[in-house]
Amino acid sequence: MHLVPDVAAYLAGRWHIERAVHDLRSGRTGSFRGTADFRPDGPDGALRHAEEGELTWDGAVHLATRTLRLRPRPDGTAAVTFADGRPFHDLDLRTGHWTAHHPCAADRYEGTFTAVAADRWHLEWRVTGPAKDQLLRSEYRRTG
Incomplete structure (x- = not known):
């Protein structure tokens, strides 16, 4: 595990994403390949995660696209919000590992973040509830 004293500084830049998507109810699987950019977004030090x-x-x-905002805190942690400002989850990688929770209607999202190295991190979302039963496993690798 890689300790991350400042999550915004760690994530800033461009990442390549490989994601496996599993629908556990139907047994169907899919994949996502793309990029994630964490770029400055406004005077408050926030990063736009696209x-x-x-x-x-x-x-x-x-x-497929999505946009989030990462709002850094002085202690090296951050609040993650949806693009419209609604809260999503906190993020604290000071120990190299973090579990986040987010209720979405009757479903529950549990995300496990692991900083593997300075240029690689993993994210696993487990989604359970009446509408979804999914597992999403992502690997992010810095592109430059």
Whole structure:
């Protein structure tokens, strides 16, 4: 595990993403390949986290994007929000590992973040509830 004293400084820049997507109810699987950019976004020191790439699902390829904001705190942690400002989860990688929770309607998202090295981190989201039963495993590698 890689200790991260400042999560915003660690994530700043461009990352390549490889993601496996598993629908545990149906047994179907898919994948996502793309990039994540963490770039300055406004005078408050926030970073805009923009992902884009291709989602392969049921033999079809779809363009997929998402945008989040990372709002750093003085202690090296951050608050992650959706693009519209709604809260998503906290992020603290000072020990190299963090588990985040987010309720979404009746479903529950549990994310496990692991800083593996200065240029690599993993994220696993387990989604459970009446609408979803999914496992998403992502690896992020710094591109430069």
